[in-house]
Amino acid sequence: xxxxxxxxxxxxxxxxxxALTQAHAxxxxxxxxxAERLCQHVLAIWPGQADACHLMGLMAHAYGNLEVxxxxxxxxxxxxxxxxxxxSNLAEMCRQAGRLAEAEAAGRRAVAIDHMLVGAWNNLGIxxxxxxxxxxxxxxxxxxxxxxxxxxxxxxxxxxxxxxxGRLAEARGRYEIALSLAPTYAEALSNLANLxxxxxxxxxxxxxxxxxxxxxxxxxxxxxxxxAAELSRGRDxxxxxxxxxxxxxxxxxxxxxxxxxVPLRHLERLDEALETARRAVTMAPGNGxxxxxxxxxxQALGRxxxxxxxxxxxxxxPGLAVEKALVNKAVCLMEAGDKQAAQAGFELALERFPxxxxxxxxxxxxxxxxxxxxxxxxxxxxxxxxxxQAQNDRTAxxxxxxxxxxxxxxxxxxxxxxxxxNRLKRAxxxxxxxETERWVQSIDEAFPAESFxxxxxxxxxxxxxxxxxxxxxxxxxxxxxxTLVEQILASxxxxxxxxxxxxxSRTIERAGPFPALVGALxxxxxxxxxxxxxxQVRPLANGRRMLVDKMPSNFLYAGLIVQALPxxxxxxxxxxxxxxxxxxxxKLFTREQQFSYDLTExxxxxxxxEALMAHWRAVLPADRFIEIAYEDLVGDFxxxxxxxxxxxxxxxxxxxxxxxxxxxxxxxASLNQVREPIYSRSIGRAQRYAAYLAPLTAALATRGxxxxxxxxxxxxxxxxxxxxxxAPRRKKDVVA
Numbered sequence: 253x254x255x256x257x258x259x260x261x262x263x264x265x266x267x268x269x270x271a272l273t274q275a276h277a278x279x280x281x282x283x284x285x286x287a288e289r290l291c292q293h294v295l296a297i298w299p300g301q302a303d304a305c306h307l308m309g310l311m312a313h314a315y316g317n318l319e320v321x322x323x324x325x326x327x328x329x330x331x332x333x334x335x336x337x338x339x340s341n342l343a344e345m346c347r348q349a350g351r352l353a354e355a356e357a358a359g360r361r362a363v364a365i366d367h368m369l370v371g372a373w374n375n376l377g378i379x380x381x382x383x384x385x386x387x388x389x390x391x392x393x394x395x396x397x398x399x400x401x402x403x404x405x406x407x408x409x410x411x412x413x414x415x416x417x418g419r420l421a422e423a424r425g426r427y428e429i430a431l432s433l434a435p436t437y438a439e440a441l442s443n444l445a446n447l448x449x450x451x452x453x454x455x456x457x458x459x460x461x462x463x464x465x466x467x468x469x470x471x472x473x474x475x476x477x478x479x480a481a482e483l484s485r486g487r488d489x490x491x492x493x494x495x496x497x498x499x500x501x502x503x504x505x506x507x508x509x510x511x512x513x514v515p516l517r518h519l520e521r522l523d524e525a526l527e528t529a530r531r532a533v534t535m536a537p538g539n540g541x542x543x544x545x546x547x548x549x550x551q552a553l554g555r556x557x558x559x560x561x562x563x564x565x566x567x568x569x570p571g572l573a574v575e576k577a578l579v580n581k582a583v584c585l586m587e588a589g590d591k592q593a594a595q596a597g598f599e600l601a602l603e604r605f606p607x608x609x610x611x612x613x614x615x616x617x618x619x620x621x622x623x624x625x626x627x628x629x630x631x632x633x634x635x636x637x638x639x640x641q642a643q644n645d646r647t648a649x650x651x652x653x654x655x656x657x658x659x660x661x662x663x664x665x666x667x668x669x670x671x672x673x674n675r676l677k678r679a680x681x682x683x684x685x686x687e688t689e690r691w692v693q694s695i696d697e698a699f700p701a702e703s704f705x706x707x708x709x710x711x712x713x714x715x716x717x718x719x720x721x722x723x724x725x726x727x728x729x730x731x732x733x734x735t736l737v738e739q740i741l742a743s744x745x746x747x748x749x750x751x752x753x754x755x756x757s758r759t760i761e762r763a764g765p766f767p768a769l770v771g772a773l774x775x776x777x778x779x780x781x782x783x784x785x786x787x788q789v790r791p792l793a794n795g796r797r798m799l800v801d802k803m804p805s806n807f808l809y810a811g812l813i814v815q816a817l818p819x820x821x822x823x824x825x826x827x828x829x830x831x832x833x834x835x836x837x838x839k840l841f842t843r844e845q846q847f848s849y850d851l852t853e854x855x856x857x858x859x860x861x862e863a864l865m866a867h868w869r870a871v872l873p874a875d876r877f878i879e880i881a882y883e884d885l886v887g888d889f890x891x892x893x894x895x896x897x898x899x900x901x902x903x904x905x906x907x908x909x910x911x912x913x914x915x916x917x918x919x920x921a922s923l924n925q926v927r928e929p930i931y932s933r934s935i936g937r938a939q940r941y942a943a944y945l946a947p948l949t950a951a952l953a954t955r956g957x958x959x960x961x962x963x964x965x966x967x968x969x970x971x972x973x974x975x976x977x978x979a980p981r982r983k984k985d986v987v988a
């Protein structure tokens with residue numbers, strides 16, 4: 253604030269009471285300079301006078317000087333008979349600064365002094381909500397609506413706490429009451445958007461977020477909830493645009509910065525994500541969500557020790573990030589190969605948060621359930637309760653229970669849960685099997701045999717970049733053994749691993765619609781695609797000669813890989829069709845595999861995939877493309893592993909035979925399996941469950957009634973993390 257001028261002589265003659273009365277009048281009239289001069293006049297005569305300090309605090313808050321405002325309010329609240337409203341305002345300002353312990357102490361003092369002060373109960377309820385003390389928050393906010401039922405903001409805030417408690421239907425009712433009292437209440441519209449996304453309707457969530465922004469174009473949480481809706485649909489670029497719109501006018505918003513790291517991670521723009529996370533932590537050093545965002549980026553970068561330390565900081569911070577930080581820390585340990593510590597981490601999360609679906613889901617993936625295991629009964633009780641209402645959570649519990657009952661040897665129960673879990677997931681998106689099959693067929697047609705004549709390949713080699721690692725693409729269907737092949741190769745001293753990188757698909761998408769772009773693609777254009785891809789993945793090689801990219805769906809781009817990256821090698825991993833498809837059907841993927849949640853659609857996609865692989869088999873150069881059957885790899889491991897290494901032009905490395913001992917970060921759905929020595933127990937697994945797979949078998953069958961030959965690959969660790977979103981908007985009561 254500006255340094256106040258000395259009051260004129262006539263003001264110096266005012267009594268303190270008159271000066272304070274006039275100061276409030278000027279403040280209420282928007283005449284801040286006059287109000288401030290009068291307060292300074294009072295404080296010069298009576299240092300620490302509570303009313304003047306309080307008004308100075310309100311003015312500092314209005315100017316955006318939060319720490320100065322808190323300092324003034326603290327002095328005001330030292331008065332022996334401090335009004336409750338002063339303490340309530342101090343609570344709200346401390347909350348805004350992230351100082352939740354101080355906010356709670358001030359809020360509790362306020363309601364103790366005046367049990368009927370609605371604003372004090374409201375502010376305390378919000379503070380307790382952010383501190384994760386949800387039952388106490390519920391009590392406070394129920395007191396508010398009891399005192400003032402027509403208080404729209406309180407109804408909205410009560411809805412927020414109910415939502416945090418998982419009582420989604422009740423939360424919706426409170427938001428609707430708030431809107432009935434105030435039809436253009438933007439915060440309630442935004443919160444309904446957040447709720448719709450959680451309930452599995454992100455399209456409606458986006459509609460409601462837009463409505464909130466029509467009412468209040470500067471409502472930060474509405475932008476964040478719009479981004480959450482886009483993230484829920486896998487639209488990372490769109491989510492990023494929503495967050496960047498918010499940051500354009502509020503560049504230091506910690507919540508927006510934290511959320512921005514999510515699409516950046518998905519898009520593999522990790523350096524930018526790290527810089528964004530650092531900004532978030534700088535703006536809110538003690539904020540659990542900012543600390544969580546930083547740890548997630550460090551985990552994505554493979555900086556495991558730093559990520560684990562970051563999760564510990566988020567766990568120690570007050571607020572609502574603790575549960576997710578506990579679960580993510582355990583996932584980080586699991587990715588790093590410390591299964592025992594990961595299991596202990598999930599169990600710790602469940603000690604503190606017994607209803608944590610993410611903890612249950614991930615724990616189910618790494619333990620083997622036995623008949624009569626009490627954990628199964630706990631999972632069923634959780635699913636049967638009213639505690640879990642979000643559709644993503646209910647879906648995850650169905651998959652966890654299916655895994656548990658398969659382990660325990662009860663396929664009837666397992667497939668009841670599995671079919672329902674897949675049905676719930678399938679209901680969240682639009683997918684057209686026929687359209688997908690036609691698109692895959694168009695890829696075949698875009699790359700006829702003449703696309704790979706010696707002259708064309710020589711021209712591609714002439715234009716190709718020489719620098720950088722030699723890419724090795726391990727492709728196929730999800731769950732076919734691609735992670736195993738990657739782990740074998742990445743154990744070699746001269747081979748690095750990129751994991752399931754989206755760099756190739758994103759580079760191609762930026763060039764134009766695929767495969768339509770192929771018709772106009774010159775050799776120079778193809779070389780540019782190859783160069784851009786290598787620029788993105790080169791750091792992941794860490795100086796090694798070769799780099800494995802095991803994104804399974806890169807089988808779609810095999811023809812373009814040969815044209816754009818002439819040094820690249822392609823390894824196609826195949827597995828029995830029924831085993832492959834069953835394994836897909838039992839997994840809730842992190843990345844969208846939209847074909848895998850309906851048995852008929854899964855079979856149809858497999859047939860389209862197999863037809864495309866038959867085309868690649870016929871037209872791609874033999875020195876660039878090789879196939880390996882998962883069953884052969886398991887049956888004669890060293891022979892097949894040596895064959896793969898020889899195909900890459902490398903000498904055998906004994907470390908490849910001890911692949912399960914290789915310590916590196918793995919983020920696929922098979923991360924636990926590939927840390928074990930080779931085993932054959934999954935071969936022919938689907939035959940045991942044939943009675944439950946009739947639609948799949950029918951879809952896989954050819955006209956002659958035989959089952960088509962199989963191919964394939966895997967995908968990311970399935971963590972049912974909810975789309976990142978900001979805590980719902982609250983009404984903030986700072987009262988003059």
